[in-house]
Amino acid sequence: xxxxxxxxxxxxxxxxxxxxxxxxxxxxxxxxxxxxxxxxxxxxxxxxxxxxxxxxxxxxxxxxxxxxxxxxxxxxxxxxxxxxxxxxxxxxxxxxxxxxxxxxxxxxxxxxxxxxxxxxxxxxxxxxxxxxxxxxxxxxxxxxxxxxxxxxxxxxxxxxxxxxxxxxxxxxxxxxxxxxxxxxxxxxxxxxxxxxxxxxxxxxxxxxxxxxxxxxxxxxxxxxxxxxxxxxxxxxxxxxxxxxxxxxxxxxxxxxxxxxxxxxxxxxxxxxxxxxxxxxxxxxxxxxxxxxxxxxxxxxxxxxxxxxxxxxxxxxxxxxxxxxxxxxxxxxxxxxxxxxxxxxxxxxxxxxxxxxxxxxxxxxxxxxxxxxxxxxxxxxxxxxxxxxxxxxxxxxxxxxxxxxxxxxxxxxxxxx
Numbered sequence: 001x002x003x004x005x006x007x008x009x010x011x012x013x014x015x016x017x018x019x020x021x022x023x024x025x026x027x028x029x030x031x032x033x034x035x036x037x038x039x040x041x042x043x044x045x046x047x048x049x050x051x052x053x054x055x056x057x058x059x060x061x062x063x064x065x066x067x068x069x070x071x072x073x074x075x076x077x078x079x080x081x082x083x084x085x086x087x088x089x090x091x092x093x094x095x096x097x098x099x100x101x102x103x104x105x106x107x108x109x110x111x112x113x114x115x116x117x118x119x120x121x122x123x124x125x126x127x128x129x130x131x132x133x134x135x136x137x138x139x140x141x142x143x144x145x146x147x148x149x150x151x152x153x154x155x156x157x158x159x160x161x162x163x164x165x166x167x168x169x170x171x172x173x174x175x176x177x178x179x180x181x182x183x184x185x186x187x188x189x190x191x192x193x194x195x196x197x198x199x200x201x202x203x204x205x206x207x208x209x210x211x212x213x214x215x216x217x218x219x220x221x222x223x224x225x226x227x228x229x230x231x232x233x234x235x236x237x238x239x240x241x242x243x244x245x246x247x248x249x250x251x252x253x254x255x256x257x258x259x260x261x262x263x264x265x266x267x268x269x270x271x272x273x274x275x276x277x278x279x280x281x282x283x284x285x286x287x288x289x290x291x292x293x294x295x296x297x298x299x300x301x302x303x304x305x306x307x308x309x310x311x312x313x314x315x316x317x318x319x320x321x322x323x324x325x326x327x328x329x330x331x332x333x334x335x336x337x338x339x340x341x342x343x344x345x346x347x348x349x350x351x352x353x354x355x356x357x358x359x360x361x362x363x364x365x366x367x368x369x370x371x372x373x374x375x376x377x378x379x380x381x382x383x384x385x386x387x388x389x390x391x392x393x394x395x396x397x398x399x400x401x402x403x404x405x406x407x408x409x410x411x412x413x414x415x416x
Contacts, residue, residue, distance in 0.1 A: 005117050005194040006126060010133045012189035013110055016076055017137030018144065019182035023083060023099060024048075025145025026172055026179065030092040033171070040093070042246055042371040047093050048100035049242070049367065052360030055101070057214035060108045060353025068109040068116070069193040075109070076190065078102030080183040087176045104360075108352035115343045116196035124290070124336040128282025131332050132275050135324075139271030146262075148175035217350050218357070224345060225406040229398060230290070230338035231358055233297065236394045237331050239362030243370050243387060244270075244304075248320060251380045256313055269317040273324020280325075281332040287340060290333035291407070294399050300326045301391030307384045 027044050052059075063071050082099035086092060111130075118126040149172065221227040248270065252263035285293060303323055310316045342351025373383055 005196070006114070006129065008189065008192040008194070009110065009113055009117070010129060012072065012186055012193060013130065014133045014137045015182055015189060016072075016079070016106065016186035017134050018141040019079065019083075019179050019186065020099065020103060021138050021141025022145040022148060022179050022182070023079075023086075023096070023176075025142060025149055026086070026175055027092045027096045029149040029172055030086065034092070040371075042367045042374065044093065044096050045242055045246065046364055046367040046371070047097035048103065049360045049363045050097060051101040051104035052107070052356045053364060055104050056353050056357030056360075057210050059105050059356070060112075060217075060347075060350040061210060061213075062105065063108040063112050063352070064347050064350060067195045068113045069190050069195065071109040072106055072193070073187050073190045075102045075106035076183050076187040078105065080180055080187070083176055083180045083183060087173055087180070104356065107356055108350075111339060111352045111355075112347075113193070113196060115339050116198045117194075123340050124285055124287050124333055125282045127336040127339070128278045128332050131278040131328060131335070135271045135274040135278065135328065139268050139275075142267050142271075148172070148178065214350075214353070217346050218354050220345055221342060221351065221354050224341060226291075226337060227341045227345065229294075229402050229406055230334050230341065231355060232398050232401075233294065233334045233395075234331065234338055234355065235358045235362045236391070236398070237297070237327070237334070238359040239366040240300075240387060240391055241327065242363045243366045244323070246367075246370065247380060247383060247387065250374075251307055251384065252316065254380050255307075255310070256316060258313070266313070266316060266320065270320040270324040273321040273326075274328035275324075276321075277325040277328025277330070278332045279328075281329045285329075285333045287333075287336055290337040291402060293330055293333050294395070294402060296326055296330040297395035297398070298392055300330060301388045301393075301395060304388030304391065305385050308381050 024044065028041055031040055031044070079099050079102035082095045082097075082102065085095035085098060114126050114130060115123070221231060245267070248267055249263045252258045252266050256263075256266075258266065281293070300323065303319070303326065306319055307316075310319055338355060339351065342355065345351065346354070370383065373386075
């Protein structure tokens, strides 16, 4: 990576996201341990995401007010408090919601630094690397979480002794302590990230001023031709992706009859696919070519219902790998286009704030619908059909709008 400081940012982001994903599996295990019904599990993700939406107008401004690496350190401290809360017996839903607050503060600082540290011509590649880092963290974080909730770990004498020493009655205390150490490491790695030197004008902080500024930013990005297309795509993608993460876990348990630990490992195939797709996009798609990947979104929707006919773990791994490959290749150029256009129209932090609010509002909606479908007794097979149809229809609408209204308005670049 040519841009200085990106390697340090990648390392800090990797460890923090690793801890986030492991903490999700532990929160799910705690819910099961405490006797919660299955429809509560999607609500964990909803609680995590809520802060992105509620605090959206503020977190972007915070990221632009102070050096972004310092903001990232504060955010890691909040996540560590959430993990400690689970150790001392705070309800998993509440504690995981606090982790979401830390993540909401972390995101605009992280993505804003990418834009500030990276020249425009390297932005797709930088996004490819950050996506690979994020997905590797998701892969290993889910695998680590699966290991930390595994029954065989309970028989390890050191683990049992540490559980007793930590108290509170849960058999996952030692596992939570391991995740807490990861958050501490992420905070230390943040110290190695350089200050970009970019500073923005200060603004009024009272509620109405922040809200009015955010509303103007929101309208400006949605009214911009390229900004609206990329924002529509990433909003749809991350809502679907969050649902798919839980759907794969439920599908693997209900259809393939795997344990939670084994289902978590199956998600590794999806993550490897995203890594491959992100790396391929970083090597082959430039910022100017980003709109050309819109058609790939239709393929993603068409692949989802294939889950219905899968009966073996080997075929399931192949399908989830391909889903990840298509998704990674699709979203990286869209993210880069949105970040570049957002930084031109607004600032790095404020544009990421608008992006986060839209994407996570859709995650909230999708998680709520998914939880409601499970509560109503709809099978995961039927949910996969519904999700595939939603992706196909959504991408068809975005592509129609791009070809009908946006593409004709773009300046024609003549060959030299």
